[in-house]
Amino acid sequence: MxxxxxxxxLRETDRVRAxxxxxxxxxxxxxxxxxLSAADHARVTEHLADCPxxxxxxxxxxxxxxxxxxxxxxxxVDVVVRYLRDTVELIRGREDIHVVPVAIFSxxxxxxxxxxxxxxxxxxxxEVSAEVEVERFREGAGxxxxxxxxxxxxxxxxxxxxxxxxxxxxxxxxxxxxxxxxDVRFGRYALRFRKNGVFIGDISLHIREEI
Numbered sequence: 001m002x003x004x005x006x007x008x009x010l011r012e013t014d015r016v017r018a019x020x021x022x023x024x025x026x027x028x029x030x031x032x033x034x035x036l037s038a039a040d041h042a043r044v045t046e047h048l049a050d051c052p053x054x055x056x057x058x059x060x061x062x063x064x065x066x067x068x069x070x071x072x073x074x075x076x077v078d079v080v081v082r083y084l085r086d087t088v089e090l091i092r093g094r095e096d097i098h099v100v101p102v103a104i105f106s107x108x109x110x111x112x113x114x115x116x117x118x119x120x121x122x123x124x125x126x127e128v129s130a131e132v133e134v135e136r137f138r139e140g141a142g143x144x145x146x147x148x149x150x151x152x153x154x155x156x157x158x159x160x161x162x163x164x165x166x167x168x169x170x171x172x173x174x175x176x177x178x179x180x181x182x183d184v185r186f187g188r189y190a191l192r193f194r195k196n197g198v199f200i201g202d203i204s205l206h207i208r209e210e211i
Contacts (some may be wrong), residue, residue, distance in 0.1 A: 023047060024053055032058060040083060055188075055204065076192050078204045081119050082132050083186065084194065088136040090119040098122040103132070125201040128158060132203065134184075138151040140209055144181040158200075 007133040023031070023044050030036045031044040048055045055077065079097055082089045090099055118135045133145040144162065149157040154177025161171040162181045165188070172179040186209050193200040 021047065022051060028054070028058070077188070077206045078123065078202075079121055079132075080206045080208065083136050083140055083142070083207065083209045084119075088119045088134060088142070089118055090134075096123060098124075118121060123201075123203050125193065127195060128155060128200055130191070130193060130201075130203065132205075134192065134205070134207065140185055142184050142207070144184050144189075144191070144205075146174070146179050146181075146189070147177050148193070149177055154178075155195075157195075159194040159197075161194070163191040163192060164188070 002007060025038065026042065027036070031041060036044065044201045045052075046148065050056060078094050082091050087101045098121060102118045102120045117137075118133055120131065120133045122129060124130075129149050131147040131149070134142060135145070136142040146160050147160040148160070154174075156174050156177060159171060160174060160179045162169040162184075169189075169196050170181055184207065186207050187207045189207065191203040191205065193202070
């Protein structure tokens with residue numbers, strides 16, 4: 001089992017360039033096969049919490065029978081959003097994610113009602129507060145809207161990059177504190193934030209469908 005997983009991870013490592021902080025293939029395979037010391041296991045788990053690319057590789061490398069470990073790995077994702085037939089539902093977020101109710105105005109009196117097609121959450125970084133909205137449209141596609149601020153003031157020229165797997169989907173600088181990513185479909189993504197070229201942080205996001 002260990003050798004099978006190691007071969008898979010080595011193939012993925014050849015395809016995806018790892019960062020200097022990413023664990024070696026042998027360490028990664030040992031983690032998936034429960035062969036690491038407690039200290040090494042904790043170190044890899046902590047890395048997976050902050051590295052969407054390694055998390056995706058880990059889930060892909062697991063055998064079907066390892067449902068429990070897959071579940072443990074997916075808990076490292078910051079936010080899981082579910083596209084239902086007519087709604088969007090934020091079904092899981094980590095402790096540092098603040099879920100914000102979304103409402104729209106409706107009717108002659110402008111009464112506020114819940115917005116079923118949108119999920120909104122906030123993650124606080126040291127230098128930036130990132131407010132993210134995921135809105136579902138037809139055929140499983142949607143938008144991701146991001147607003148960056150600090151102490152209530154909108155922040156411009158924050159670079160926000162949308163990553164799917166290890167590929168950059170799009171990258172924009174905020175204007176009036178906002179950026180928009182269109183035609184976002186099911187899958188695992190990372191939103192990466194930089195200020196003046198300096199990395200601020202990531203938000204890992206899993207968008208999935210349930211009919």
